[in-house]
Amino acid sequence: MVHKNQKSFFLKFQKNSFSFLLTLFLYFFSLVLFSPTMGYGQPPKEGKHNPDIDLPIASPEPKDIEDPWIPPIEDEESVVFVIDISGSMYGSRIAKAKVELSKAIDALPPNIKFTFIFYDCTVQIWKTELVDASEANKSAAKQYVNKLQAWGATGTGPAVKKALELDRKNKLIVLLTDGAPNCMYYESGGTLFHGYGTCQDHLNLILGSNRQKAQIDVYAIQPWSGSYRQFCQSIAQQTGGKYKEVQ
Incomplete structure (x- = not known):
C-alpha cells in the first residue's frame, strides 16, 4: 500500500517534472525561433520564393x-x-x-x-x-x-x-x-x-x-x-x- 505522504510526493514530483519539461521545451523553442541562422528576429533575408519581389517562375525564350x-x-x-x-x-x-x-x-x-x-x-x-x-x-x-x-x-x-x-x-x-x-x-x-x-x-x-x-x-x-x-x-x-x- 502506498503511504499518503508518498502519494503526495509522487504527485508533486510529476507536476514539477511536467512544468520543468514544458519550460525547457519553450526555452529551446525560443532559441531556435530567434536564432540568427533561422532568420527570425533579424532583418529579412532573401529566399527562393518571395511573392512581393519575385516574378512568376518561367523560362523565357x-x-x-x-x-x-x-x-x-x-x-x-x-x-x-x-x-x-x-x-x-x-x-x-x-x-x-x-x-x-x-x-x-x-x-x-x-x-x-x-x-x-x-x-x-x-x-x-x-x-x-x-x-x-x-x-x-x-x-x-x-x-x-x-x-x-x-x-x-x-x-x-x-x-x-x-x-x-x-x-x-x-x-x-x-x-x-x-x-x-x-x-x-x-x-x-x-x-x-x-x-x-x-x-x-x-x-x-x-x-x-x-x-x-x-x-x-x-x-x-x-x-x-x-x-x-x-x-x-x-x-x-x-x-x-x-x-x-x-x-
Missing part, C-alpha cells in the same frame, strides 16, 4: 525579350560585368538574366577585354584577369553563365569593390541587380565586419574604392522599393554611369 537589357558595348577597351545572383533572382529573373547576358557577350567586339563577377553574400570571379572577347572566350563565358543558380542575400558593395580592384585600368563596370544590399558589408580602415550595412554604407564602399573613376552603368530589375531605386541611381549618377530599369 530569347525572342520573348525584345529590347536588350544591356546595350552593345563598343567604344571601350574593357568591361567588368557584376551580376547579382541572390535568392530574389530565382525563377524568371535568373532565366531572363542568362538570356540577356548571353546577348551582351555575343555583342562584345573582339578588341575588348572582359570578365564577370557574380555575387550573393559571396563573390565568384569568372576570370581573375580580363580576357580578350575572342569567340572561344565568349563561348566559355556563356557556358559559365548558363550554370548560374540564384541563392543567398545581396552583398553589392563588396562585389563592386572587387570589380574595381580587379583591374585599375578598367574604366567601365556594368552592374545588374534586383535588390537593395543586405549583407557582407566591409568597414573601411582594414577592419572586417560581417553585417548587413545600409544602402549608404554600400554606396560609400563603392565610391571609396573607385580610385580609377570608372563609370558604373546600373541595370535595375523591377525596382520594388524607394531605397533600392535610390541606391542604384546614386551609383550611376555619382560615377557618371547610365541607369536603366529593366523587367
Whole structure:
C-alpha cells in the first residue's frame, strides 16, 4: 500500500517534472525561433520564393525579350560585368538574366577585354584577369553563365569593390541587380565586419574604392522599393554611369 505522504510526493514530483519539461521545451523553442541562422528576429533575408519581389517562375525564350537589357558595348577597351545572383533572382529573373547576358557577350567586339563577377553574400570571379572577347572566350563565358543558380542575400558593395580592384585600368563596370544590399558589408580602415550595412554604407564602399573613376552603368530589375531605386541611381549618377530599369 502506498503511504499518503508518498502519494503526495509522487504527485508533486510529476507536476514539477511536467512544468520543468514544458519550460525547457519553450526555452529551446525560443532559441531556435530567434536564432540568427533561422532568420527570425533579424532583418529579412532573401529566399527562393518571395511573392512581393519575385516574378512568376518561367523560362523565357530569347525572342520573348525584345529590347536588350544591356546595350552593345563598343567604344571601350574593357568591361567588368557584376551580376547579382541572390535568392530574389530565382525563377524568371535568373532565366531572363542568362538570356540577356548571353546577348551582351555575343555583342562584345573582339578588341575588348572582359570578365564577370557574380555575387550573393559571396563573390565568384569568372576570370581573375580580363580576357580578350575572342569567340572561344565568349563561348566559355556563356557556358559559365548558363550554370548560374540564384541563392543567398545581396552583398553589392563588396562585389563592386572587387570589380574595381580587379583591374585599375578598367574604366567601365556594368552592374545588374534586383535588390537593395543586405549583407557582407566591409568597414573601411582594414577592419572586417560581417553585417548587413545600409544602402549608404554600400554606396560609400563603392565610391571609396573607385580610385580609377570608372563609370558604373546600373541595370535595375523591377525596382520594388524607394531605397533600392535610390541606391542604384546614386551609383550611376555619382560615377557618371547610365541607369536603366529593366523587367
